[in-house]
Amino acid sequence: MAWLAHLYTASGAATALAAVLALEAGDLRATFLWLVLATVIDATDGVLARALHVKERLPWFDGGTLDNVVDYLTYVFVPALVVVKTALVPPQLALPIGAAMLIASGYGFSRADAKVATTDHFFTGFPSYWNIVAVYLVDWRLSPAVNAAILAVLVVLVFVPVRYVYPSRTITWRTATIVLGAIWGVCLSMVIWRLPERGGVWSWLALVFPVYYLVLSLKLSVDERRHPAAGQALSGGH
Numbered sequence: 001m002a003w004l005a006h007l008y009t010a011s012g013a014a015t016a017l018a019a020v021l022a023l024e025a026g027d028l029r030a031t032f033l034w035l036v037l038a039t040v041i042d043a044t045d046g047v048l049a050r051a052l053h054v055k056e057r058l059p060w061f062d063g064g065t066l067d068n069v070v071d072y073l074t075y076v077f078v079p080a081l082v083v084v085k086t087a088l089v090p091p092q093l094a095l096p097i098g099a100a101m102l103i104a105s106g107y108g109f110s111r112a113d114a115k116v117a118t119t120d121h122f123f124t125g126f127p128s129y130w131n132i133v134a135v136y137l138v139d140w141r142l143s144p145a146v147n148a149a150i151l152a153v154l155v156v157l158v159f160v161p162v163r164y165v166y167p168s169r170t171i172t173w174r175t176a177t178i179v180l181g182a183i184w185g186v187c188l189s190m191v192i193w194r195l196p197e198r199g200g201v202w203s204w205l206a207l208v209f210p211v212y213y214l215v216l217s218l219k220l221s222v223d224e225r226r227h228p229a230a231g232q233a234l235s236g237g238h
Contacts, residue, residue: 002057005049009063012041012070019078023085028138029195031082035131036189038074042067043168068109071128076105079130088137089148097151101130104158122163122170122221126154132188136206139191139198163221165213172220177213184209 015038022030045067049055054063080098083089089097105128133154137147167181187206194202 002052002054005045005052005054006058006061006063006066008041008048009045009066009070012038012045012074015041016070016073016078019074020081023078023081028082028086029192031078032131032135032138032192032195033189035074035078036185036192038070039131042071042074046168072105072109075128075131076102076109079134082134082138083151086138088134088144089151090144093144093148097148097155100155101151104155105130108158122217122224123166124161124163125159126157126162127164128158130154132210135188135192138195139203139206141198162217163224164217165220167213170216170220173216177216180209180212 015034019031019034019038022028022034049063054061080101083101084094084098087094108125108128111124133151137150142150165177167177170177184206187202187208190202191206194200
């Protein structure tokens with residue numbers, strides 16, 4: 001039964017393949033819908049793994065490594081391919097920007113402190129939400145130069161040790177985060193479903209949660225840096 005949890009996690013790689021095939025077929029809506037499914041899998045596989053006690057039953061198999069491999073495909077590689085293939089940035093910058101996304105996130109995924117186990121769990125540095133960024137850039141229809149600038153800033157932020165909310169684990173305002181996150185998921189899915197039509201009320205509603213997320217992340221990051229001893233004392237270890 002424990003293998004079912006790992007199989008469920010691994011199925012996210014299949015959604016990445018399906019997203020690439022949809023992108024090659026010119027179907028951006030299907031591409032992003034496959035990535036939505038990947039995000040749902042990523043958000044729920046931990047619950048299944050804990051319910052099936054996979055660490056106790058398969059102690060020699062590292063589910064965390066498997067999860068990182070799948071996340072790199074769905075959160076980083078496929079969105080970078082979207083950037084390169086859909087003219088979101090100037091043609092001469094497509095490969096450099098895409099490569100920068102891949103390399104920066106490779107660094108981010110490899111940091112030992114990428115997921116900080118304090119009383120309020122954090123991601124350190126911009127947590128490679130490139131799949132979400134790609135949806136917004138497609139929907140907003142900004143100029144390629146502006147898109148390139150946004151992506152370049154986010155690449156830099158991967159290396160900046162600001163701490164970002166871990167939506168499923170950060171304790172502070174957790175209920176609000178989960179509820180708003182679920183509503184945001186519906187709004188963003190509607191943005192994707194309406195493609196190639198863009199803009200409108202769903203696009204504005206889909207901005208509410210990112211603003212909340214950023215404000216809460218900055219608040220908790222500042223609070224933790226002001227009182228680091230308290231957070232470390234109650235962290236319970238890695």
